[in-house]
Amino acid sequence: MRAWDRIRICWPDAKKSGIMKQNQNPRKEDVVKREGFRNSSIVCSFLVITSMLLLTVACPPVSAQTAPVYPKVLRMGVLSPGSTIYAVGSGLAKVASDHSSMTVMVVPNSTTNAFAAMLADGRADLTLDTSQVQWQMYTGKIAPADPPPKGFPPKPPFPGDKTLRFLMVGPPNLVGMLARKDSGMKEVADVKGKAIGDFSTWPSLLSLTIAILYNGGLTLDDVRTSPVTEVVAGVKAVQEKRINATTCAVGMGAVAEADSLVGVRFLRSSMDPERNKAGQRCTAGAYATIVKAGTAAGVVEDTPIWGTPFGIMVSTRMADHVAYRLVETWWTYYKEYSGVHPALKEWTPEKFVSKETVVPYHDGAIRFYRDKGVWTPEMEKAQSQVLKGQ
Numbered sequence: 001m002r003a004w005d006r007i008r009i010c011w012p013d014a015k016k017s018g019i020m021k022q023n024q025n026p027r028k029e030d031v032v033k034r035e036g037f038r039n040s041s042i043v044c045s046f047l048v049i050t051s052m053l054l055l056t057v058a059c060p061p062v063s064a065q066t067a068p069v070y071p072k073v074l075r076m077g078v079l080s081p082g083s084t085i086y087a088v089g090s091g092l093a094k095v096a097s098d099h100s101s102m103t104v105m106v107v108p109n110s111t112t113n114a115f116a117a118m119l120a121d122g123r124a125d126l127t128l129d130t131s132q133v134q135w136q137m138y139t140g141k142i143a144p145a146d147p148p149p150k151g152f153p154p155k156p157p158f159p160g161d162k163t164l165r166f167l168m169v170g171p172p173n174l175v176g177m178l179a180r181k182d183s184g185m186k187e188v189a190d191v192k193g194k195a196i197g198d199f200s201t202w203p204s205l206l207s208l209t210i211a212i213l214y215n216g217g218l219t220l221d222d223v224r225t226s227p228v229t230e231v232v233a234g235v236k237a238v239q240e241k242r243i244n245a246t247t248c249a250v251g252m253g254a255v256a257e258a259d260s261l262v263g264v265r266f267l268r269s270s271m272d273p274e275r276n277k278a279g280q281r282c283t284a285g286a287y288a289t290i291v292k293a294g295t296a297a298g299v300v301e302d303t304p305i306w307g308t309p310f311g312i313m314v315s316t317r318m319a320d321h322v323a324y325r326l327v328e329t330w331w332t333y334y335k336e337y338s339g340v341h342p343a344l345k346e347w348t349p350e351k352f353v354s355k356e357t358v359v360p361y362h363d364g365a366i367r368f369y370r371d372k373g374v375w376t377p378e379m380e381k382a383q384s385q386v387l388k389g390q
Contacts, residue, residue: 091340
C-alpha cells in the first residue's frame with residue numbers, strides 16, 4: 001500500500017466520517033473549513049513520516065561506531081632465548097594473552113639495536129628492555145654525561161624517537177660482572193688487568209660495562225677486552241676460560257648452566273654514593289642494589305649489583321584503549337607471572353609508576369593510573385619534565 005493511501009485511511013472524507021449526518025445541507029463556508037483542515041492534516045502527516053524515514057537512513061546504530069576494536073595479535077620485541085629479558089617478556093606475554101582478547105607473542109632478537117626500528121616500522125607493537133636502552137632510543141643520545149665517558153662510540157646507537165612511550169616500569173634488571181668461582185676475584189675492582197667481554201657492537205651493553213667499571217673505580221683503560229657477539233656468548237666465554245669476566249644479567253638461563261658446570265659468581269659492585277654517581281654518568285636511571293645470597297645462580301653472598309629498571313615501551317600509535325587494557329591486565333593478574341622468573345617476583349603494581357622515569361608514559365596508561373589513583377602531582381611533574389627534555 002502506498003504511503004498516500006495510508007494517510008487517506010487515517011483521514012477519511014467527511015461523507016464516511018458521519019459529519020454529513022449532523023448536517024445534510026452544510027453551508028458552503030463550513031465545507032471549505034473542513035476541507036482545509038483535512039488537507040492541512042494530510043500534508044503534516046506526510047512531512048512527519050518522510051522525516052522519520054530520512055532520520056532512520058541517516059543515523060546508523062551508535063554502538064557500531066563507539067565499540068572499541070582490539071588487535072588480535074601484538075608483537076613484543078625481546079632478546080634471544082636464554083636472556084633475562086626473553087624470560088621476563090615471555091611471562092608478561094602469557095598473562096596478557098590469557099586474560100585479554102589479544103594474543104601477545106614474543107619476537108626474539110640477538111641485540112636490542114633492532115627494537116627502535118621495529119617499533120618505528122610496525123614490526124613490533126611493544127618492546128621490553130632496560131631504562132638505559134629505552135632512554136637512548138627516546139633521546140637519541142648515548143650517555144647522560146656530556147661529553148660521554150671514554151670508551152663510548154662517537155655515534156649514538158639510535159636516532160632518537162619522541163613518539164616512544166612507557167606503559168609501565170618494573171624492578172631493576174640486575175646486570176653485573178660475572179667470573180668463575182675459581183678465578184679468585186670477588187669484586188669489580190679485581191678485574192683490573194684482566195680480560196673482559198668487549199661489547200663494542202652492542203652499545204647498550206657496552207654502556208653498562210663501562211658503568212660497572214666506573215662504579216668499581218676502573219675504566220676501559222684498566223682492562224683488556226675480547227670481542228663477544230652477545231650476552232649469552234659472553235657467559236660461555238667465561239665458562240670456557242677464554243675471558244676472565246663478562247657483563248650479564250642476574251637470572252639468565254646461561255648463567256645457571258655455567259654455574260652447574262663450572263661454578264660462577266657475580267662480583268660485588270660498590271654502594272658508595274660517589275661511585276654510584278660515577279656509574280650514572282654512563283647509564284640513565286641506574287643504581288647498585290643488594291641481591292640476597294642464593295636468590296639466583298651466581299649470587300654466592302649478599303652482593304651489590306648494578307641495576308637498570310625494566311620497562312615496557314610502545315609508540316604513540318598504539319590506541320589509548322589498547323594501552324589501557326594491557327596495563328589493566330598486568331595490574332590485575334600480576335601474581336600469575338610472578339613465578340616465571342625471579343625478576344618478575346618484584347614486578348608488582350606499585351612499581352608500575354615511577355617518578356624517576358626516563359621516558360614519558362603513554363596517554364592510555366596514564367588514564368588507567370588516574371583511575372587507580374596512583375597518578376600523583378609528582379608523576380604529572382615528572383611526565384612534563386621528561387617531555388621537555390629536562
